[in-house]
Amino acid sequence: MSSTAKTVSELAARVGGHTFGDGSVIIHRVASLETAGDGQIAYVEDEKLFASASASKAACVLVPEGADVNVPCRIEVKNPKLAFALIAEILHPPKKRDPEIHSTAVIASNADIALEVFIGAFVCIGENSTIGSGTQVRAGAKLGDNVSVGNDCVIHPNVFLEDGVTIGDRVILHAGVVIGADGFGYVRDEHSHYKFPQIGTVVIEDDVELGANTCVDRGALGRTRIGRGTKIDNMVHVGHNCDIGERVVIAAQTGISGSVTIEDDCVIGGQVGFGDHIRVQSGAVIGSKAGILPGKIVRPGVWWGIPIQPLAEYKRLNAHISRLPAVREELKELKERVKKLEDDLIQNRER
Amino acid sequence: MSSTAKTVSELAARVGGHTFGDGSVIIHRVASLETAGDGQIAYVEDEKLFASASASKAACVLVPEGADVNVPCRIEVKNPKLAFALIAEILHPPKKRDPEIHSTAVIASNADIALEVFIGAFVCIGENSTIGSGTQVRAGAKLGDNVSVGNDCVIHPNVFLEDGVTIGDRVILHAGVVIGADGFGYVRDEHSHYKFPQIGTVVIEDDVELGANTCVDRGALGRTRIGRGTKIDNMVHVGHNCDIGERVVIAAQTGISGSVTIEDDCVIGGQVGFGDHIRVQSGAVIGSKAGILPGKIVRPGVWWGIPIQPLAEYKRLNAHISRLPAVREELKELKERVKKLEDDLIQNRER
């Protein structure tokens, strides 16, 4: 029995659920309905899947309260998917590397490293930087000067944090993330482009997660901010001076130009493009591949298309577009009928 | 004469072609028709370029069988571009670094490194990982625990392979590739986002090539797979639990959401966006910048647009759209004619 394994009853207690069946069954692992077997727990939420849940070989299934799922052992719970996520954290806790500073790491003598910190091979930490307790800085990550990283963060391999960047607690930065590189701003005269100053900072608040190879540029003069609890997928670009609120979700490859504000609790799809100085109001949802013109204010609601429109309007216009061949036909037919009317009228007159 | 140089006859034999002209001419290098000169071989395939091929200064030209290309020395072959590629591999074999484990590399004591392996400076290889014979792991690459890399792979600098990832034989991973980072999945309650478990794996099969800074996320519960012989360009995002088949080609900056299946032999353009749970059937071709809605089944054929349509329909609708100003005009004219008819009819009646 693995050190993290639990009985069904223990798990039910942790997620506030009720056990139906043998609560002493030992669970080692979460799994999907299709693959789960002995010692494994799965979940079902969608009524359409209740039949396949009933056929599952899982040792235990998390089901909605009162759900008609016929398995020998189940836990009824309000939100089975959330319970599944919480149980996964219990059974498969994120890897905890023991405190250690690898002998190859290059750390400035005045850097302030908490006691319980893991620092991997080939890590660099610059002057006056601080690393909080419980944080893991994995192999090859480079931190500049005056960087502040909070507690219980995981900085994955080859991440780069430029001078002066501030990272909160429990932040996860996946491999290849770059935070604090210069923003993209130039002033042009007749001969060439001069760099507009890029001397601001970046603040990443608590509980943020940034996907692999995502880039967050430093503010030009002020700061770029990613608010508490916001989750950003791979290869997203966040330009200088953006202010991303709390609990925002942004899918992969979205690009956000400078000085964009995205308020709390927005949901942004993948490959969306933002012009600069946009404000997205709290609760707005923007569909994948949408494009938003500079300076726009995006109100709450669901938005879609290039340029963005309310989803209902987008669908309506798309339907109109697909009806264009029919419009063409109708127009042609109508022209023929009008022509005939005209001819008839002339004939009438001539009679 | 460089160690890899060959005579025209030798090269012709290797590609199953017939030499016309002096087969003893020595070839050192492949080059384009325009720049090729002494000691260099070029190719021509497109009939429209036969005239410029005839004017080429190349020491030898690969031409289609029976092609009317008038050069002193040519090799006739069924597929000149393929022959050119094969000859390039002979004349310019990929750099083979001699087996060596750089003194700075940090390798777990229980890692299993084959004898004939190159491991560059500042490489990390974790617990229980295995590296097959002939593989090169270049400077700064980081491999986690339980990573398996096959034979004759090239892992370019600063690649990151997370714990548990499996890489086949002859795989090429360009610089900055990240394989096995957490997928993007959360469960929301009223307060915040909880991580959905991301505890699956990634399997990269034989002969795959991944472009620079491309990211392949690990499966949430199961695995993410890239099938044998599939080629993926730079900065492509492959989400958790995707199943990409064999010999698929995916151009740069395409984004593939979670649980997408792309069957064998599909061709996907650049900057395409996939919603989740899509299935692209074998042989489908999807044009650049296309967008595909979640859950779609994409049948064989050529697809284009946002959302995707068969190419012919896409073109037809685009033509209709560009005719809209004319439709407007026709409609206006028709209204005037109907108005006139109505007036005439009233007049008729009044008479």
Add this chain to the structure above:
Amino acid sequence: MSSTAKTVSELAARVGGHTFGDGSVIIHRVASLETAGDGQIAYVEDEKLFASASASKAACVLVPEGADVNVPCRIEVKNPKLAFALIAEILHPPKKRDPEIHSTAVIASNADIALEVFIGAFVCIGENSTIGSGTQVRAGAKLGDNVSVGNDCVIHPNVFLEDGVTIGDRVILHAGVVIGADGFGYVRDEHSHYKFPQIGTVVIEDDVELGANTCVDRGALGRTRIGRGTKIDNMVHVGHNCDIGERVVIAAQTGISGSVTIEDDCVIGGQVGFGDHIRVQSGAVIGSKAGILPGKIVRPGVWWGIPIQPLAEYKRLNAHISRLPAVREELKELKERVKKLEDDLIQNRER
């Protein structure tokens, strides 16, 4: 007083402006109109902001010549934003790391490193490579063999320069940039994809800046070029054999397929997609998210959309599309009127 601080008069002299107010005021820092205070200089250019400039607490404001901005201390200058950028460079010069070769760096014995060079921790520099005076190669950057880097460059952490790449003077490569990875080209037979040779080079000319995680692939046979003074944002993909001219500006996440030519002084938005073999003529401006079909010649002017059209036409068609519901209505109404006319005519006849 910081070592770089200057009086208002000194700064005015440096930017060719005229001081109005107390020229002896000492300036430490540039700042925005809203946040600037004691010891800080701001700028205003847009007439609409003159009122807020007058309300600014900045110690000094850069204003257009003759502008009606009412502040105790101002510098009048032809181009205030440019003057601001130049002053920022004086007050906040880019970090200059002292010449040093970190003890952990791995440098080939025949590499030619100028005297005044900074080389950070865990840097690799390969055989026959050269680094010019004043250049900084920061921690974790990897340079292959036969790489040439000019003077006064900044190569940020974890950059990778593949064998044979040439970098000019004063080039800035942000973290995670990959230059010289193989281009994406294959020849297919019935069984699999063979690599088309990717044995060319990359040339990055003077004063180029490339954003974080941007990738520039090597030429297949020839070279890929980024011309002098060109500025490229984060995560841009430049394919093999592209020829990007001088002073071109390319925003984030744009993807450029192989053999594209972009002539001098073009401006390209973010997330634009280029098919291969396109030529963009000098002075063209391409809006964000545009898509350009392979082989196109893009003339000077402003272009927009997928596929691109002149901006005016794009707007016109978009207006037509949003009028489609009205067109539908008009058509319906017209049909009814024609029907009525037809009925009337029949009745007329029957009478």
